[in-house]
Amino acid sequence: MNATITPYGNWQSPIPASRLAEAAVSMSDLRVGSYGRVYWRESRPAEGGRQVLMIRERDGTIRQLTPEGFNVRTRVHEYGGSSYTLVDGAIVFANFADQRLYWHAEGRNPVPLTPPGYRYADCHFDRNRNRLVCVREDHTDATRAANGEERNEIVALPLPAYGSEPGEPSAGTVLVTGWDFVAYPRVSHDGTRLAYIAWAHPNMPWDRAALFVAELAGDGIGATWSVVNAEEQSALEPVWSADNVLHYINDLSGWWNLYRWDGRESTPVSRMPREFGGPLWQHGVSTYVLPPPGGVVARSSLAGTDQLMLIGAPGDVTVLDLPFVAFGELQYLEPERVVTIASSRDDEPALIAVDLRAGSFDVLHQPARSGLDPAYVSKGEPIEFPTAPGPNRRPRTAHAFYYPPANPNHRGPDGEPPPLLVLIHGGPTSVSKPTFSLQRHFWTTRGFALVDVNYGGSTTFGRSYRQRLNGQWGVVDVADAVAAVDYLVSTGRARADRVAIRGGSAGGFTTLAALAFTDRFKAGANHFGVSDIKALAATSHKFERLYDVSLVGPPDEALYRARSPIHHLDGFREPLITFQGSEDRIVPPEQSRRIVEALRTRGVPVAYLEFEGEQHGFRKAANIIRAAEAELYFYGRIFGFTPADPIEPVPIDNLP
Numbered sequence: 001m002n003a004t005i006t007p008y009g010n011w012q013s014p015i016p017a018s019r020l021a022e023a024a025v026s027m028s029d030l031r032v033g034s035y036g037r038v039y040w041r042e043s044r045p046a047e048g049g050r051q052v053l054m055i056r057e058r059d060g061t062i063r064q065l066t067p068e069g070f071n072v073r074t075r076v077h078e079y080g081g082s083s084y085t086l087v088d089g090a091i092v093f094a095n096f097a098d099q100r101l102y103w104h105a106e107g108r109n110p111v112p113l114t115p116p117g118y119r120y121a122d123c124h125f126d127r128n129r130n131r132l133v134c135v136r137e138d139h140t141d142a143t144r145a146a147n148g149e150e151r152n153e154i155v156a157l158p159l160p161a162y163g164s165e166p167g168e169p170s171a172g173t174v175l176v177t178g179w180d181f182v183a184y185p186r187v188s189h190d191g192t193r194l195a196y197i198a199w200a201h202p203n204m205p206w207d208r209a210a211l212f213v214a215e216l217a218g219d220g221i222g223a224t225w226s227v228v229n230a231e232e233q234s235a236l237e238p239v240w241s242a243d244n245v246l247h248y249i250n251d252l253s254g255w256w257n258l259y260r261w262d263g264r265e266s267t268p269v270s271r272m273p274r275e276f277g278g279p280l281w282q283h284g285v286s287t288y289v290l291p292p293p294g295g296v297v298a299r300s301s302l303a304g305t306d307q308l309m310l311i312g313a314p315g316d317v318t319v320l321d322l323p324f325v326a327f328g329e330l331q332y333l334e335p336e337r338v339v340t341i342a343s344s345r346d347d348e349p350a351l352i353a354v355d356l357r358a359g360s361f362d363v364l365h366q367p368a369r370s371g372l373d374p375a376y377v378s379k380g381e382p383i384e385f386p387t388a389p390g391p392n393r394r395p396r397t398a399h400a401f402y403y404p405p406a407n408p409n410h411r412g413p414d415g416e417p418p419p420l421l422v423l424i425h426g427g428p429t430s431v432s433k434p435t436f437s438l439q440r441h442f443w444t445t446r447g448f449a450l451v452d453v454n455y456g457g458s459t460t461f462g463r464s465y466r467q468r469l470n471g472q473w474g475v476v477d478v479a480d481a482v483a484a485v486d487y488l489v490s491t492g493r494a495r496a497d498r499v500a501i502r503g504g505s506a507g508g509f510t511t512l513a514a515l516a517f518t519d520r521f522k523a524g525a526n527h528f529g530v531s532d533i534k535a536l537a538a539t540s541h542k543f544e545r546l547y548d549v550s551l552v553g554p555p556d557e558a559l560y561r562a563r564s565p566i567h568h569l570d571g572f573r574e575p576l577i578t579f580q581g582s583e584d585r586i587v588p589p590e591q592s593r594r595i596v597e598a599l600r601t602r603g604v605p606v607a608y609l610e611f612e613g614e615q616h617g618f619r620k621a622a623n624i625i626r627a628a629e630a631e632l633y634f635y636g637r638i639f640g641f642t643p644a645d646p647i648e649p650v651p652i653d654n655l656p
Contacts, residue, residue: 003411008418008447008498009641011410014376015442016645017628021045021621025367027341027351029072029284030329033086038331038339038364039065040351041072041083049619053084053091056351056364070110071096074283076121076137076152077181077543078586078616082284085123085132089162092132094120099139101157103166113157115169117141122183122283123157128191132157135182135283136172149542153177154185154196156219175221176214181205181543183283188240192216195227195238195246202546205280206429206459206466211235211248213261227261228252232463236277241290249277249287254463258288258296258311270311274300275460279429289332297338297356299327301460303382303399304433308340310356320359326433339364343435345379346370370436378406378444380434380452385487387456388479390468398480399461401434402488403450412447419639420494422481422521423452424503424510428469428551431459442628446643449494455480455510473506473551474513474563481510482520497522498639502631504528505587505616512565512595516572523638525631526578528587528616531566531595539588566595575605575655577634579627581614605655607634 022045029041036058044050051073052066066072074080074094084093090105092113099119102110114120123134138151155172176182179198183205186195194216199209210229215222228235228250236249236256246261247269256277258269270276276298277287288298296311306326310318328341328349336357343349350366370377380401387398405418412418421443425432432452440450454461456476457469468476481501488494500523503511508529515524530536537548537555553559561567576599580592589610596608609630611623618624626648633647637655 003407003409005413006410006447007641008405008412008416009636009639010644011405011407011445011447012644013407013442013445014372015438015445017442017625017632018621020438020442020628021624022368027349027365027367028328029081029083030286030331030339030341030351031084031086032331032333032339036334038333038351039084039086039091040341040365042367043619045619045621045624048613051083051096053093054365060364062365065091065104065106066093067109070102074119074121075099076119076135076283077281078541079282079543080121081282082122085125087125087132087159088127092123092159100169101134103160105165111166112169113159113166115171118171120157122185124185124187126156126187126191128187129156130159130161132159133175133185133187133194134172135185149180149545151177152179152181152542154182154194173219183209183280184236184238186238186240187216188244188246189242190244193240193244194221195240195248197235197238202549204429204544204547204550205236206234207550208232209234209236209280211238211250213246225263227266234463236280237285237287239286239288239290242292247288247290247296251277251463258298269296270298270300270317272300272317273462274302275462276300278431278459279427281427281430286329286331289330289338291332291335291338291356293335297330297332299330299340301431304401304431304454304458304460305382306433308354320354320356322354322359322361326435343433345434345436346372346374346377347436348438349435370438372441373408375408376406376441376445377436378403378441378450382434383451383484383487385483387483388476396456396468398456398483399454399458400484401432401452401454402493403440403444403452404493405444405447405449406441407445407447410447417489417492417495418447418449419498419500419635420485420488421448421450422485422499422501423450424455424477424481424501424507425452425458426503426505426507428455428457428473428477428506428510429459429466439628442632446632449488451484451488451494453481453484470550471553473548474509474517477510478514478517481514482518485520500524500635500638502527506530508587509565512576513563515574515576516565516568519571521574523575523635524577525634526576526592526595527627528580528584528592529578530587531564531591533564534560536587536591541585544586566598569595569598569602569604572599572602573604575634575638575652577607577631577650577652578609579618579630580608580610581616581618582610582612583614584616586616600653603654605638605652607650607652609650 117140154176502525504527
């Protein structure tokens with residue numbers, strides 16, 4: 001088939017915006033229960049973003065467990081994670097509407113296990129005492145009146161006897177308190193010890209997180225050992241082996257590597273410049289397992305790409321040759337098999353079982369298939385490019401993945417580079433990986449090139465790269481985005497006068513900052529981004545309340561004003577479209593409303609879409625579709641092309 005010369009942007013794409021809502025079905029919170037049953041949480045965009053529990057029986061039967069009226073999602077730290085746990089004869093899950101834990105025995109209606117006023121996450125079944133050990137976030141009025149912040153603690157929750165119904169709801173008995181944050185409560189197999197991590201303001205868990213082990217004595221804890229509690233160390237994921245040896249992840253070497261603690265000293269399990277953990281945005285993430293025969297099965301990451309590894313004795317490492325570039329949680333299934341959620345470059349994520357001996361895998365479940373002809377798939381090319389120098393004027397490079405346009409039916413005009421969308425991931429302590437994404441291919445099949453920038457501050461590049469952003473938010477990230485554009489323009493892969501920048505949350509902040517402080521971008525799409533750092537600090541939830549201290553610096557009126565796009569609109573002349581959820585508690589709507597109104601008053605072309613009932617990120621199918629179509633329409637008006645798709649027009653103020 002001969003490709004027709006067609007202006008970039010109005011290529012006919014096989015990916016309508018409606019498919020983005022279908023692809024938004026996600027899987028998370030993977031668990032393995034008795035008899036080889038596999039459980040996970042799955043989203044329902046068509047049901048307003050509700051989360052439900054799914055089960056795959058050993059015979060391959062898949063069914064939904066969560067009844068109508070329930071939404072399995074916790075709001076601890078607002079980002080949640082680890083929303084349910086398996087116990088003998090039942091499931092205990094957090095319900096989004098009231099944040100109570102519910103006891104759900106199969107075939108029966110869920111019954112409240114905890115009272116209102118509290119949130120729970122990352123519950124661990126203490127089989128020896130028939131109880132749960134959980135992270136609890138206290139939102140009762142008494143706590144708020146005491147110090148203005150919710151209290152985060154580790155508590156023990158009693159469970160009913162097998163086959164019985166719960167009695168009166170219990171908030172739990174406090175085991176660990178006194179820290180601003182706690183995570184990963186894990187009871188040893190013999191029931192004698194509790195491991196957990198903890199950190200305090202103003203640190204985020206990737207800045208400094210301590211690891212402790214405490215004796216379990218009666219209904220409380222006894223002697224406590226400090227396993228990791230030093231500056232410049234971030235401990236993660238304590239896991240007890242069957243013989244009660246503690247394993248964990250720490251970035252002591254500058255990389256998140258594996259260690260083991262035998263009760264006296266810690267020794268490395270892995271020594272390599274790769275990341276075996278990641279930033280703790282959500283509770284309960286599991287990136288490695290300890291199979292009963294011994295050794296470790298682990299996910300490791302470098303430069304935005306993951307591998308699965310088998311680690312035996314020191315130096316005995318086998319990399320599994322699997323066709324995936326990213327892996328989610330790992331769980332042990334049975335001898336020589338683990339399960340994980342895996343993502344490739346050319347298809348949607350799948351729940352897979354990996355045969356460790358053969359190095360092969362089986363797909364157990366895949367909520368959506370891409371169905372795309374490979375000719376429409378643009379695969380990310382890793383690029384490394386020079387960027388602004390660091391301290392002492394030392395040269396630096398930054399990283400990104402470049403996605404060229406891909407559509408066998410169309411090609412651009414001869415000698416004309418494509419328009420470029422610069423993607424800025426959120427976090428900002430996060431990473432973008434080269435996985436298959438209909439969100440990206442929505443653009444590349446229409447004639448756009450994309451560059452997904454892993455700016456300084458991103459993970460999977462080691463601690464020093466992660467710390468480039470410390471005190472430099474709005475500087476390093478913006479410089480790296482500009483450098484990516486300069487590199488691609490200089491190599492003929494982008495057109496300088498058709499470059500747009502887009503990002504959500506922290507990525508929205510970088511988008512706004514890039515438009516306010518540079519003239520490199522000709523348009524921008526801000527998805528619920530930060531426009532005023534001081535205002536964000538005043539309204540932020542507890543988990544991120546002092547995140548700005550590490551990203552920008554100790555609260556200082558002049559500094560925060562100097563970095564906030566809302567206060568630097570004189571140079572902000574390029575068109576902007578902004579998307580916002582009306583119930584966003586992480587980046588409140590006022591952050592978007594203020595800057596849009598200020599730009600509108602100044603005569604800058606702006607469009608604003610606020611979605612009722614949406615929070616931080618859009619979960620409802622209709623809103624996912626509208627946001628994608630509106631952004632495409634916006635670029636068409638700004639860059640002078642007509643999308644092939646029929647799209648409801650978007651009002652753009654001040655557009656000539």
